Amino acid sequence: MNAAHPAIALEEAIVAFGTRHLSFDCRIDAGGITAVLGPSGSGKSTLLNLIAGFETPDRGHVTLMGQRMDDVAPSRRPVSVIFQDNNLFAHLDVTTNIGLGIDPGLKLSADDRARIGQALARVGLADYEKRRPPSLSGGERQRVALARALVQTRPILLLDEPFAALDPALRAGMSALIGELQAERQMTVLLVTHHPEDVRRLADDVLFLEEGRILLHAPREAFLQRRDLPAVAAFLRD
Numbered sequence: 001m002n003a004a005h006p007a008i009a010l011e012e013a014i015v016a017f018g019t020r021h022l023s024f025d026c027r028i029d030a031g032g033i034t035a036v037l038g039p040s041g042s043g044k045s046t047l048l049n050l051i052a053g054f055e056t057p058d059r060g061h062v063t064l065m066g067q068r069m070d071d072v073a074p075s076r077r078p079v080s081v082i083f084q085d086n087n088l089f090a091h092l093d094v095t096t097n098i099g100l101g102i103d104p105g106l107k108l109s110a111d112d113r114a115r116i117g118q119a120l121a122r123v124g125l126a127d128y129e130k131r132r133p134p135s136l137s138g139g140e141r142q143r144v145a146l147a148r149a150l151v152q153t154r155p156i157l158l159l160d161e162p163f164a165a166l167d168p169a170l171r172a173g174m175s176a177l178i179g180e181l182q183a184e185r186q187m188t189v190l191l192v193t194h195h196p197e198d199v200r201r202l203a204d205d206v207l208f209l210e211e212g213r214i215l216l217h218a219p220r221e222a223f224l225q226r227r228d229l230p231a232v233a234a235f236l237r238d
């Protein structure tokens with residue numbers, strides 16, 4: 001990787017939904033956690049979808065790890081994604097769900113299976129190989145999704161409210177795990193959250209969205225000082 005490149009660059013990337021235009025311009029350096037914040041409907045998921053390739057910009061460009069993504073399908077991008085829920089196939093066991101992250105054709109070598117075992121152990125789920133998602137708790141399912149992201153070894157990890165369905169104790173555990181994994185692997189992490197405590201305990205930087213654009217992109221401490229901005233003050237009061 002050329003260190004001169006940001007991990008993620010959106011250059012005047014514009015998406016139109018009918019008359020609604022969302023417009024993003026930002027650069028995110030490699031190897032930190034950026035919290036993506038903003039009121040409901042401000043464009044947080046759309047921003048992640050543009051990076052992951054689930055949404056294509058009508059104008060502008062998305063560049064990841066120094067490469068333009070104009071015609072690059074989601075599966076070929078250097079990105080793993082974890083959503084709030086429904087990350088797993090309910091009818092497939094945990095090993096198979098994670099194996100899909102290595103090879104969608106599921107031709108898994110002994111080495112691949114060993115990596116899956118290691119990733120499960122790393123997220124605290126050793127011995128869960130044969131379990132199916134419906135028998136897991138919400139927190140366990142999110143850990144399986146995280147194990148799948150780990151075996152993919154992609155440099156960018158997008159997390160769209162991954163703790164939203166979890167109770168506060170589980171949220172704290174999952175958030176600590178993400179902090180540890182980011183530090184170990186130096187991934188570039190974008191985390192959509194509605195919780196100020198996630199910003200305080202995890203974020204290096206903050207992207208604050210409002211009405212389909214970036215209101216503020218700042219280091220965490222600078223963001224926490226911006227109570228002069230009503231939207232930021234409202235977020236920090238919650």
Ligand SMILES: Nc1ncnc2c1ncn2[C@@H]1O[C@H](COP(=O)(O)OP(=O)(O)OP(=O)(O)O)[C@@H](O)[C@H]1O
Pocket residue numbers: 017018020038039040041042043044045046047
């Ligand atoms: N596929 C789509 N078709 C039409 N409008 C869309 C589509 N996807 C998003 N939008 C609109 O774009 C705006 C931003 O939506 P988005 O889901 O990105 O917001 P968000 O900040 O993630 O919201 P939330 O916090 O509620 O999840 C909303 O007005 C939404 O209705």
